[in-house]
Amino acid sequence: MNATVQPSGRRPARLTTGRIGLYAFLPISALFFLTPLYVMMVTSLKTMPEIRSGSILSWPSAHNLDAWVRASSQACTGLSCNGIQTGFWNSVRILVPSVAASIAVGAVTGYTLSFWRARGAKTLFAALMIVAFMPYQVFIYPLVRLFAMAGVGNSLLGIVLVHTIFGLPTMTLLFRNHFAALPMELFKAARVDGAGFWRIFLQIMLPMAVPIAVVAMILQVTGIWNDFLLGLVFTGCRNLPMTVQLNNIVASSQGERLYNVDMAATMLTALVPLCIYFISGRWFVRGIAAGAVKG
Amino acid sequence: MQHELPVPHGLVRPGAVSLRGVEIAYGSFRVLDRLDLEVAQSEFLVLLGPSGCGKSTLLNAVAGLTEVDAGEIWVGGRNVTWKEPKDRGIAMVFQSYTLYPRMTVRGNMSFGLQVAGIARAEIQRRVREAAAMLRIEDLLDRKPAELSGGQRQRVAIGRALVREAAVCLFDEPLSNLDAQLRTELRTEIKRLHVRLGATMIFVTHDQIEALTLADRIAVMRDRRIQQLGTPTEIYTRPVSRFVATFVGCPAMGFIAGHLVEGRRFKADGLDLSLDGYQALGEMAAGRPVDLGIRPEHITLAPGHPEAIEAPLELVEPMGSDLLAWVRLGTVSLAMRLPAETPLSLGDRLPVMLPASRFNLFDAASGLRI
Numbered sequence A: 001m002n003a004t005v006q007p008s009g010r011r012p013a014r015l016t017t018g019r020i021g022l023y024a025f026l027p028i029s030a031l032f033f034l035t036p037l038y039v040m041m042v043t044s045l046k047t048m049p050e051i052r053s054g055s056i057l058s059w060p061s062a063h064n065l066d067a068w069v070r071a072s073s074q075a076c077t078g079l080s081c082n083g084i085q086t087g088f089w090n091s092v093r094i095l096v097p098s099v100a101a102s103i104a105v106g107a108v109t110g111y112t113l114s115f116w117r118a119r120g121a122k123t124l125f126a127a128l129m130i131v132a133f134m135p136y137q138v139f140i141y142p143l144v145r146l147f148a149m150a151g152v153g154n155s156l157l158g159i160v161l162v163h164t165i166f167g168l169p170t171m172t173l174l175f176r177n178h179f180a181a182l183p184m185e186l187f188k189a190a191r192v193d194g195a196g197f198w199r200i201f202l203q204i205m206l207p208m209a210v211p212i213a214v215v216a217m218i219l220q221v222t223g224i225w226n227d228f229l230l231g232l233v234f235t236g237c238r239n240l241p242m243t244v245q246l247n248n249i250v251a252s253s254q255g256e257r258l259y260n261v262d263m264a265a266t267m268l269t270a271l272v273p274l275c276i277y278f279i280s281g282r283w284f285v286r287g288i289a290a291g292a293v294k295g
Numbered sequence B: 001m002q003h004e005l006p007v008p009h010g011l012v013r014p015g016a017v018s019l020r021g022v023e024i025a026y027g028s029f030r031v032l033d034r035l036d037l038e039v040a041q042s043e044f045l046v047l048l049g050p051s052g053c054g055k056s057t058l059l060n061a062v063a064g065l066t067e068v069d070a071g072e073i074w075v076g077g078r079n080v081t082w083k084e085p086k087d088r089g090i091a092m093v094f095q096s097y098t099l100y101p102r103m104t105v106r107g108n109m110s111f112g113l114q115v116a117g118i119a120r121a122e123i124q125r126r127v128r129e130a131a132a133m134l135r136i137e138d139l140l141d142r143k144p145a146e147l148s149g150g151q152r153q154r155v156a157i158g159r160a161l162v163r164e165a166a167v168c169l170f171d172e173p174l175s176n177l178d179a180q181l182r183t184e185l186r187t188e189i190k191r192l193h194v195r196l197g198a199t200m201i202f203v204t205h206d207q208i209e210a211l212t213l214a215d216r217i218a219v220m221r222d223r224r225i226q227q228l229g230t231p232t233e234i235y236t237r238p239v240s241r242f243v244a245t246f247v248g249c250p251a252m253g254f255i256a257g258h259l260v261e262g263r264r265f266k267a268d269g270l271d272l273s274l275d276g277y278q279a280l281g282e283m284a285a286g287r288p289v290d291l292g293i294r295p296e297h298i299t300l301a302p303g304h305p306e307a308i309e310a311p312l313e314l315v316e317p318m319g320s321d322l323l324a325w326v327r328l329g330t331v332s333l334a335m336r337l338p339a340e341t342p343l344s345l346g347d348r349l350p351v352m353l354p355a356s357r358f359n360l361f362d363a364a365s366g367l368r369i
């Protein structure tokens, strides 16, 4: 009979202190972030008398969708009382061209900076990175003046331009890092094959940048959708985005405060980024990581 | 700047390459220093040198992928110094995976031809021919990710061949392959050269590749060409200790010593005659030198009056032959012997060092004497 030979040394512990800490931390942070969501959800389903009488954590007695209907189509935002739905469509009209333009411009700049040794490329990139870390409020006043002079103030075009400009550092960084990881020789091979600036970009580099473009899209969609300040300053009153209209509903001071309508409107506004997070959480994390590695 | 010479038709040599006083610097770091090089039509020239000596830079300059700071580059009788890569009549194969990942093999091979606006039928013909030559017909519809390393390099070579350029540039195309594939593809490249008659400039840091492929080898070190010559010249008469060490496997053995009166070499426990050594210049007595000799040039000479008794320290069988390490004075030297030579450790072997096979280098400068 063979004696089983025991491996020497202690078996590695399954449960280390670090693990215990992690397991304690996870539910606590989950609770921390989920509680407000829960409160908003139940409040939006309650009637006003129920809200006034009960605790904010209590389950609604009947599921009442009145608040959601009012929020989406009847609540007053400023002068008109069409609910937040106009804001939704305004936001979509701002979002689509802004996301497309900022990604396109960022991809081209990132590509140029990584492959075409343009004069001053390093300086330009450094400048972009410095600007990326400046509070953007600094630029608002000069931009407002500039846009007014150029005749694009208070317009859809204006806000799209602003989002493109403010998205430039992040988008450039994202695409530059992606392209910088590709072998330079791939680019050289294409040059020997006779391809020029745009052909190399469109036919070779862009097809390889699809994953990073998805990441860029997630970052831009959430960022632009959630924007309040730029929308308020640059869009003019006819195209105000959903966030601004939400503020008008929530912050309006006449009469009784309709908490259930406020909550419903807030959740409607948060719906787009929320969906993005749920659908693409994995990609989103990748985007954060990609943006974080090296300058 | 010189203008293009008017070359009479029929005298155009589309594959001749010449570099005249080429200088390239990255910032203040000079990579190539007034470099001259003439490559003849249909020649196979190998640029050999350690990593970082500027081989790729030189090749990129010929291809037009790096701007030169001074000097001129001529291909096929035309001054192409400021021409785009595609207009130079060159094709290039790179070291790492440079296939376009989203295109099929066929797409990769036809891309350059499509850019050049060549007719579809002609593209198909060229792709078919190149694929047949490289035996990759079965792979034409695959993506690069579905290919092995060796297949990828075949496709990369195919992509260069379809250009039907008079000059093919290779930048270490075999370095990423395992040993067996490397020899296989090496033979294939040589066969292609014979068949196509294109001028080939091939960069490598592998001396075996250089010796097997080249018509001429340019050994590079520190931004310049140290020696330019046929593989035989480079192997048998290296101009410096650097070239001598870099080329040949197993490496040349060295004995440090000095010259003495009457054309003799003296080292610790050794005194050798230099009769028969072809010196480049005068051999002043007292000069400190390194004496180099290749393992296959040391022979056994039982009973010869000049033979030296050398104790055997180690035997390394290499299949067809063996390496015997013997002690001469204070150094150990390898000698190459037939595999069946009966040897046992501690034997005292009668060893002959023929002066005609010596390589003497100045100890300070490392240059051949």
Ligand SMILES: Nc1ncnc2c1ncn2[C@@H]1O[C@H](COP(=O)(O)OP(=O)(O)O)[C@@H](O)[C@H]1O
Pocket (backbone or CB within 6 Å): B026, B031, B049, B050, B051, B052, B053, B054, B055, B056, B057, B058
């Ligand atoms: N783009 C570049 N910027 C700065 N230095 C470079 C660049 N490319 C190459 N070098 C430097 O030039 C030298 C020669 O490089 P290279 O021609 O690639 O050498 P090799 O191909 O012989 O290994 C190296 O020291 C390398 O560090």
Ligand SMILES: [Mg+2]
Pocket (backbone or CB within 6 Å): B052, B055, B056, B057, B171, B172
């Ligand atoms: Mg190299």
